[in-house]
Amino acid sequence: MALYPAVSSDHAQGSCEATAHLLSLGHQTVHHIAGPADSDPAMARAGGWRRTLEGAGIRAPEALHGDWSADSGYELGWRLAADPTVTSVFCANDEMAIGAIRAFFEAGRRVPEDVSVVRFDDLNVSAFLPTPLTTVHQDFHRMGEELVRLVVEQIRSTTRLSQPRVIIPPGLVVRGTTAAPSR
Template structure:
């Protein structure tokens, strides 16, 4: 089989001629049609590889009504969880034969609705919303009413489209762990108030303390950054009664740990700290961080799987796909000091 030279990109008919089959057979192979002999399939795919043939997705979309493209709405941030989620989506899309078209947005309602509208107008087959919606949720739901959509950030108004980790369970498990160690109450460094996941964790932390008959301290808020955790850690570290702290993300927890160390508060001898996420660095902090594990990459893959299923079977009813996180106990938690 000799390599042919083309002044243009090779077309399907060129693949067919080189493989000694019809263009229809090439099309069947590329569309994974079952009624093709294995030997023929291998020969066609070998020619496709040799010639560097690339499918014309625009023409394919005109024929099938699908672009084989998934739209993804994310925030413009370098936050670890966003990067890991995006990787999971990219890998999941590749595994299912889709490409990804991503747009970023700020948290304003106008910016979010504009970003979703742009994805719809670009003709994507479905949309993954990996950004907190809050005030924009109802507008976004109306815009995406006729296109398969998955939400990974816990908007209650898009409950039937949710794919993610049960944030209610995350906060409950973390808070109970600290109470079971003997701490009288648990302080909380929450995430931004306009994030659905942060709000869910905050409400569950408060409810768990109330159900246990514990005093509910005033919460503090950060912006997911280590810097905001550090600032809040400087406040809590000056409070002798604060012996247990639940931090809404590992990255903020690292900042809390540094602040406590600078103030001479030992972890876990004086103060216990629990994070949420279990990012790779959590096992290597000083001390290693007790945290709630949730796999963002797995969430991204599951979001793609749910979306592709919706695209193939739009008539099927869906339910929220939430998995329970797990507690990973390391060196940052222990019983309170004597007398506390």
């Protein structure tokens, strides 16, 4: 049992939803630009992606680990852009997705016509892009409210919290960066 209140998103569930969405469009596999291998959220997201592919009878391609930055997404996006069989990518966060999309653009690969991209987080950066990004939305406002509620409850209580950890389910928001594969 946790000694202090904690609130987080269900990273694995969100990854499952993103991967299942891409598979439902007809993509044969989903590549993953993952966060750092020493990050718990990144590993949970990669685990959900891998389990969804394996559950569909698909061998997961190697996850490409970045450092959460647009620069790492750009570098890893170039690696994927060089492979014409890549038609869908799940990026572990917004910044890496933006970097990957830039790499695809520079390589002459169109999103979503040639490559579908889903990201995780749903920060407000999408509002500034010409094509709104399909995303796994984390409800940061609700997470903050839950954390404040838990902290206040712990301050007022003379005993440990019965449920000090709350997991908020994320949700897939389909926008303009996913489509059926063109080939």
